[in-house]
Amino acid sequence: MQKLKIRGGKPLRGDVRISGAKNAALPILCASLLTAETLTLRNVPQLNDIGTMLKLLAQMGVTAQRDGETLALNAGSLDNPVAPYDLVKTMRASILALGPLLTRLGEAKVSLPGGCAIGARPVDLHIKGLEAMGATIRIEAGYIHATAKRLKGARIFMDTVTVTGTENLMMAAVLADGRTLLENAAREPEVVDLADCLIKMGARIQGHGSDTITIEGVATLHGAAHAIMPDRIETGTFLAAVTATGGDIRLLNTQPGTLDAVIEKLRDAGATIASSADQISIAMHKRPLSINVRTAPYPAFPTDMQAQFIALNTIASGTAVVTETIFENRFMHVQELVRLGARIDIEGNTAIVHGVDKLTGAAVMATDLRASACLVIAGLVAEGETLIDRIYHLDRGYDHIEKKLVALGADIERCN
């Protein structure tokens, strides 16, 4: 199994190009299920999760042609509306096939994802929303079996803000009969990117980016071309890394406006940050100050940046309080950071991070995607050598992260 070996202590310097966003690409790949015509995507990141989604779509009958970061998908021969357990269990985002399959073919059979390392992550709101649109849904042998002649527009209130839930219901509603109102919808930029792509395909959607999205169903969608938005979490991860290690970097092909909460916190930590339309420059030449963080749905501080900010706080001056409000078990990186010399207490959904002068390299294990990114940041600041095991988690969601870090001057290599 591959590991990452990092010798820490080097400042980061140079330019880094941000890739397309995983969490925008995954639903947009599923949007290809909604039309018999070709959907051409640009800025598609090279990630294992994208590979898994392409496998899933292929066994449903979707053809894919990939050329670097361009991907052409065609669901003209879509004939198998099934998302099997062996793929869904490796990637929960497979649930995003449910809404599109059901609304296009009148039937979908998608495995229930089961539990997950960071929390229970139920999909009850996806199911309730589709039922409100007239679907008949049975849970059989671990599968969600949904049928509907044609979905009907409905007013749907989601009592928890759910990103993939909003995306699934929005995709179901674009081909439904009549108007759907999604209330307490997720406002995440990835939801907006999906809506923008669907509109290019002929969907009638308004209000995306606010908490009420209105969709007027149409009879069919057509092909389109769309560029996936830049990854705000990859951007935030590099910003947190340089705030921890010190240095001076420029992030290219990014979207600064999607990172307000993160950038404000890094300024509080002492970083100097300037941005233009699609670039961010950051400089940091002192020990960071500790920063309190509370995760919440967009536009507040993202849960997907919580682990990286804990890593930053481990070597900051002062004590930070980090509260996780989205997932009930997203502190697994804490025990690994303690192996590197961090001082962190956990009380319920809060981590109290007492900044120490330095971390010291050790062998650690990645437990999920963002926990892996947190350990990379910790390894970059630790004295000596850090060996991170189970980096397949990292490859699910970061496009060539070690190559990008090497180009910024980090001492990091992949080994077996």
Ligand code: EPU
């Ligand atoms: N929830 C329910 N019922 C549902 C759906 C969600 O109770 O039917 C709860 C969840 O258990 C959780 C909360 O609602 O407590 C929010 O979960 P959400 O549904 O928004 O999460 P998600 O859509 O499954 C996406 C991202 C995650 C990111 C979260 C929160 C994708 C593919 N995944 O997950 O990304 O953490 O939103 O922003 O978009 C990652 O990239 O590392 C990652 C985990």
